[in-house]
Amino acid sequence: MKVFRASAPFPREPAAELFRSLTLVTHAMMPIPTHLKDCVVPDDAAVDESPLAGTVRCPCGGERFDLLFPGQTHEWDKEVIPCTAEIEGRFFFLIRALCKKCGKSHLLLDIDFHGWNGLVCHNEEQSAHPRPPLVAWKCVNCGGSAHTARIEVAGEGKEDFISETDGEIDEDRWPDGFGWLTINIKCAGCGHTPKTWVSCETM
Numbered sequence: 001m002k003v004f005r006a007s008a009p010f011p012r013e014p015a016a017e018l019f020r021s022l023t024l025v026t027h028a029m030m031p032i033p034t035h036l037k038d039c040v041v042p043d044d045a046a047v048d049e050s051p052l053a054g055t056v057r058c059p060c061g062g063e064r065f066d067l068l069f070p071g072q073t074h075e076w077d078k079e080v081i082p083c084t085a086e087i088e089g090r091f092f093f094l095i096r097a098l099c100k101k102c103g104k105s106h107l108l109l110d111i112d113f114h115g116w117n118g119l120v121c122h123n124e125e126q127s128a129h130p131r132p133p134l135v136a137w138k139c140v141n142c143g144g145s146a147h148t149a150r151i152e153v154a155g156e157g158k159e160d161f162i163s164e165t166d167g168e169i170d171e172d173r174w175p176d177g178f179g180w181l182t183i184n185i186k187c188a189g190c191g192h193t194p195k196t197w198v199s200c201e202t203m
């Protein structure tokens, strides 16, 4: 997100003065978690520890995807969205984006591997279990499967990661121990945009 901020509230010569005094205020973001590096383009290249926002884009340039999930849904805030799948007593939640242009599959989230619980509280037994079959999300309005997607990731920062992990995990991996991941989607066919499609706390 970029915000234009005028340094003077009332320029005397509006157009010219405003042009000179406009400062492009950019918002730095936390680094992209490792597993999203080849498929998420951040809104801003500057890096700090603020939440990351970016667009899902395949290395081929494609931005339309079939979004795959384990098939179980629930209603949240009057909208049907994917939920954690319970399969034979185990819980799974993962999302894949299948590029409509080149067919490449991008794993956007698997809670057994990504985020705080997936990395820091990693469960070998659960993560070794085969992943459940996935199905393509269908737009609740038109039934189409092609979507564009935006991702937001938030974490607690490097210092917190180092102190919470007692230095047992390389400190440069702090972005991989994120605490929250959100996926917002838009139907490529009809433009329908669920309020929040996936909002996953990972700690």
Ligand SMILES: [Zn+2]
Residues within 6 Å of the ligand: 058, 059, 060, 061, 062, 099, 100, 101, 102, 103, 104
């Ligand atoms: Zn592609």
Ligand SMILES: [Zn+2]
Residues within 6 Å of the ligand: 139, 140, 141, 142, 143, 144, 187, 188, 189, 190, 191, 192
């Ligand atoms: Zn649609």
